[in-house]
Amino acid sequence: MLGRILLVGRLAVRDLRRRRIEAALLLLAIMAATTTLTLALVLRDAASDPYQSTRAATHGPDVVAGVYQPAKLSGLEELAGAAGVIDHSGPYPVAPAKLQASGRTSDVQVVGRDAAPASVDQPELIQGSWVRDGGVVVEAAFANALHVRVGDPVTLDSRSFEVVGVAVTAAMPPYPGASCIVAIGCVNGAITDEVPPGLLHNPGLVWLTQADVRSLTTDSLSYVMNLKLADPAEAQAFVANHGEHGGATPMQPWENILEDATELARDSQILLLIGAWLLGLLAVAGLSVLVGGRMADQTRRVGLLKAVGGTPSLVAAVLLAEYVLVAIVAAAAGLAVGSLAAPLLAESSAGLIGSAGTPSMTMSTVGLVTAVALGVAVVATVVPAVRAARSSTVNALADSPRPPRRIGWLIAISARLPVPLLLALRVAARRPRRVVLGVVSIAITVSGIFVVLVLNAFLTTQPLAGGYADAQVEVLRQVLLVWIVILLSLAAVNAIVITWATVLDNRHSSALARALGATPRDVSTALAAAQVLPALVGAVVGVFPGGFALFAAINAITGGDSDRATLPSLWQLLAVVLATVLVVAALTAVPARLGGRRPVTETL
Amino acid sequence: MQQEVVLAMLAKEPSHGYQLRARLRDALGPLGDAMNAGQVYVTLARLEKAGLLAVEKSADDADRSDRKVYALTPDGQQRVAEWIAEVGWPRPDLAEFHLKLIAAAWAGLADPLTIVDTQRRELLRRLRDAQRAAMAEPKRSDAALLLEGIVLRLQADLRWLEACEKNWTHRRSGS
Amino acid sequence: MSNAADMPVLRARGLRKEYGKGEGLVRAVDGVDLDIGAGETVAVMGPSGCGKSTLLHLLGGLDRPSGGEVSLNGHRIDDIGEKALARLRRTAVGFVFQSFHLMEELTAVENVELSALLAGRSPRAARRRAEDLLEQVGLADRARFLPSALSGGQRQRVAVARALSNEPLVVFADEPTGNLDSAATMDVLQLFEGLHESGQTLVVVTHDARIAATADRMISMRDGALIDETRLTGGTTGQLGALIGLED
CATH class of the missing domain: 1.10.287 (Helix Hairpins)
Incomplete structure (x- = not known):
């Protein structure tokens, strides 16, 4: 039994080593798919979970109430005693201030807290300790954005403090989405005009001791109070009852905070999920070419194994071992890369527990990604294995690599074209399925680029209309960037895989064409053109209807309003198509040239 | 020319000498060109002498050799049967x-x-x-x-x- | 043969081809001098690995020599560029290979017309020429068949027709009967005989004594060098009978 396993392992490894490049490309393609899947899954978790866990860990308030004048403090006292309220903390004084840290200045809302822990909304420390006189605790997302850490000196309205802690809270959405709790008011979002003097712009949140807050200012203090209700689900109703009534006491139920806190993450996640889908499709296209090519080749190998006495089960085991090996490595690499890349995209929710730093990698994510990779391996094994079990050994041995297709009309048309195009059309006609995969792969990529162009234009021209702040635009841009980088890399890998497969597949007919008098340049041009022509078709299809359809789909999912978006201009689209064709030509040139230059006699 | 070949060619029906020659020529093609007319008749004469063949005189002028009709005797028939069953093969030297x-x-x-x-x-x-x-x-x-x-x-x-x-x-x- | 001396179609001097380096150096072709006259049929024979296929590739411009000269019709072809070499292959020479090398997805007539198309002939002219050639090799009724539907001998006849497509100066054949049975070999031999009679210069590398025997000249090759040349003078000996021992 052990001997058998060793044998299977040895045969599998040997076959992989025999075709290193192919194995590497296969690994790369599966890895791209697993990486994207990991990213999407991790961010899905990041978008929903952290607020809940932060709320639980910090005894988050069900309602946050505030007053802008000390005179109205009685209103808060009343609320604390209202029916349904089972606990509260505060009122705490809040002051507006300018914070200076490592050369950057930012508006902040400073909340004065007790050194003793509160029963409602006790911010959870990620680093350092809680407030003390002269020590400031900074909200995590804000700290992240300002690049301040425990021990750093900062000034608040020119008074020096030391950062003693970094914490998260569920009483306010993380920076830069903070709700306004100061009397003078705040402006969130990108600045289009001058900020009215006195208003805070994108304020961050810091905590001091109450004494320190009072020492900063005396006149413009406001107060907040955190309320715990008997039934958290009643928060909206509670606010409606008491807020409308008194009018002077602005209140926020926790659902609103949740909404604001996760809005950005959700937008990113939608983008990433759509990106994951696109990338998944691309990966499938690349994999089909690779696996298809391998499977054809495997048929003969299967025949050989059977001829020397391998049973169908041994043959299947060898094939399976080979793919499983590649799949496991690819899954591991994909998980690693995905989890390393995810924090770059999830920074926005750094103000919440569980997402400060690394978004959590759950077992279900690991399981799903591995399962997908293994699924590919199994599918790639099943077909040749079944064929192996069915086909006679003799037939399998005699089986030539997949016989080329014949598309009569295309061959007839090509006879009328110049030599390189004649050869190119015939190269393409030999493998129609591969051409379709090439077209699809490019179309998907170009659709993605189309959507990125639209979103980018939208973010540039109308950030306020989208309700995004600078920092949020930055995050969304980052998401788009990651998206497009992975998309383009995978498309490039696909283009190379397809060209490479084509070059290998046409080695013989290329040599033959040269023996019959085609020049090396004719042959290389033909091999490249056989990729570039489908790329042109793919690029055009990718713009219309691909890009429009994808954008419409995104709008449908996000409930966005496509009227506000500016579609790319005609010249932009032409540039995209042209650039796609040029890039594909460049990517395919090298393998095609290598394919066209091989000595004729070596191949024949 | 091997005697048995000539005998076997007569096994189906009695023939004239020239018919026999034509049959041989067909079978041998250009190789038969080397075979001169006399060869066949010499062989026929030997076979007749050996009693394996009998000459059936044709009606008209009987004495011309190319007008003779040759037929197998019972001995000749037996000889042909033996020859057919033989497995001898020319040895390349x-x-x-x-x-x-x-x-x-x-x-x-x-x-x-x-x-x-x-x-x-x-x-x-x-x-x-x-x-x-x-x-x-x-x-x-x-x-x-x-x-x-x-x-x-x-x-x-x-x-x-x-x-x-x-x-x-x-x-x-x-x- | 008479004009072979004054103006050879194909001429090689000191032709060499080496592979590898140092200890592993292999002299596949080692100093070959050769003249082939117009209309001559030359057979190159020798054990496998003697370098005869390499010699054929060098003479036909499929491969480049390591040293020495090759001239076709008075023009050097050993030192010309890839492009000129390609032009040479589509105008001056035709190749027939042991394993036919037909394109699987093209019909017989499409295979034959391919080299004419590569040479830049009009599709119509190429097709007409291809049909004529297929008729000439006796496959007019198989013109629309794919190679997979043809027998080995038929495939090789298609390949011969393709080699003739551009009226080459020289047709090179590399073991053309190597994959054929006795009867199909006969078909190809007959085809070559017809070419010979029409004045086509033909260089055949072969194991097959039958091809060699029908050539004007037979060259033996060993270890990359020509070691013997036999002229099998024309006309039959007229002693076919001797072959079967009829005359004793």
Whole structure:
């Protein structure tokens, strides 16, 4: 039994080593798919979970109430005693201030807290300790954005403090989405005009001791109070009852905070999920070419194994071992890369527990990604294995690599074209399925680029209309960037895989064409053109209807309003198509040239 | 000309001598050209003398040999049956050539390789003749089949000469 | 043969081809001098690995020599560029290979017309020429068949037709009967005989004594060098009877 396993392992490894490049490309393609899947899954978790866990860990308030004048403090006292309220903390004084840290200045809302822990909304420390006189605790997302850490000196309205802690809270959405709790008011979002003097712009949140807050200012203090209700689900109703009534006491139920806190993450996640889908499709296209090519080749190998006495089960085991090996490595690499890349995209929710730093990698994510990779391996094994079990050994041995297709009309048309195009059309006609995969792969990529162009234009021209702040635009841009980088890399890998497969597949007919008098340049041009022509078709299809359809789909999912978006201009689209064709030509040139230059006699 | 062949050609029905010749020519094709008319009649005369054939005089002028009709006697018929059952096969006499090479080398009479070479040229010439003749024959004719046999045998002989050459080259360089 | 001396179609001097380096150096072709006259049929014979296929590739411009000269019709072809070499291959020479090398997805007539199309002939002219050639090799009724539907001999005849497509100066054949049975070999031999009679210069590398025997000249090759040349003078000996021992 052990001997058998060793044998299977040895045969599998040997076959992989025999075709290193192919194995590497296969690994790369599966890895791209697993990486994207990991990213999407991790961010899905990041978008929903952290607020809940932060709320639980910090005894988050069900309602946050505030007053802008000390005179109205009685209103808060009343609320604390209202029916349904089972606990509260505060009122705490809040002051507006300018914070200076490592050369950057930012508006902040400073909340004065007790050194003793509160029963409602006790911010959870990620680093350092809680407030003390002269020590400031900074909200995590804000700290992240300002690049301040425990021990750093900062000034608040020119008074020096030391950062003693970094914490998260569920009483306010993380920076830069903070709700306004100061009397003078705040402006969130990108600045289009001058900020009215006195208003805070994108304020961050810091905590001091109450004494320190009072020492900063005396006149413009406001107060907040955190309320715990008997039934958290009643928060909206509670606010409606008491807020409308008194009018002077602005209140926020926790659902609103949740909404604001996760809005950005959700937008990113939608983008990433759509990106994951696109990338998944691309990966499938690349994999089909690779696996298809391998499977054809495997048929003969299967025949050989059977001829020397391998049973169908041994043959299947060898094939399976080979793919499983590649799949496991690819899954591991994909998980690693995905989890390393995810924090770059999830920074926005750094103000919440569980997402400060690394978004959590759950077992279900690991399981799903591995399962997908293994699924590919199994599918790639099943077909040749079944064929192996069915086909006679003799037939399998005699089986030539997949016989080329014949598309009569295309061959007839090509006879009328110049030599390189004649050869190119015939190269393409030999493998129609591969051409379709090439077209699809490019179309998907170009659709993605189309959507990125639209979103980018939208973010540039109308950030306020989208309700995004600078920092949020930055995050969304980052998401788009990651998206497009992975998309383009995978498309490039696909283009190379397809060209490479084509070059290998046409080695013989290329040599033959040269023996019959085609020049090396004719042959290389033909091999490249056989990729570039489908790329042109793919690029055009990718713009219309691909890009429009994808954008419409995104709008449908996000409930966005496509009227506000500016579609790319005609010249932009032409540039995209042209650039796609040029890039594909460049990517395919090298393998095609290598394919066209091989000595004729070596191949024949 | 083998006597049994002539006998067998008469086994179906009595024939004139010229009919017999024509039949042989058909079967042999261009190879039959070498066979002169007299040969057949000499053989027929011998067979008649041996009692294997009987001559049925034809009605008109009886004495001209090409007007005679030949028929098998019972002895002749038995002889044909025996011949058909025989498994004898012409032996290629390779030993003679083989010994020629050895003798030539041993006594220093000639270079064995030169002998092989000359012999090969001769065999190639024969092969060429046979090949040309075969190509001139209509496909699937009796003569074409015979010629193919000859061509294949010559090819086999040439292959043996190749082996001889290799062997003697080796001996020369080895010693 | 008479004009072979004054103006050979194909001429090689000191032709060499080496592979590898140092210890592993292999001299596949080692100093070959050769003249082939117009209309001559030359057979190159020798054991496998003697370099005869390499010699054929060098003479036909499929491969480049390591040293020496090759001239076709008075023009050097050993030192010309890839492009000129390609032009040479589509105008001046035709190749027939042991394993036919037909394109699987093209019909017989499409295979034959391919080299004419590569040479830049009009599709119509190429097709007409291809049909004529297929008729000439006796496959007019198989013109629309794919190679997989043809027998080995038929495929090789298609390949011969393709080699003739651009009226080459020289047709090179590399073991053209190596994959054929006796009867199919006969078909190809007959085809070559016809070419010979029409004045086509033909260089055949072969194991097959039958092809060699029908050539004007037979060249033996060993270890990359020509070692022997036999002229099988024309006309039959007229002694076919000797072949079956009829005359004793």
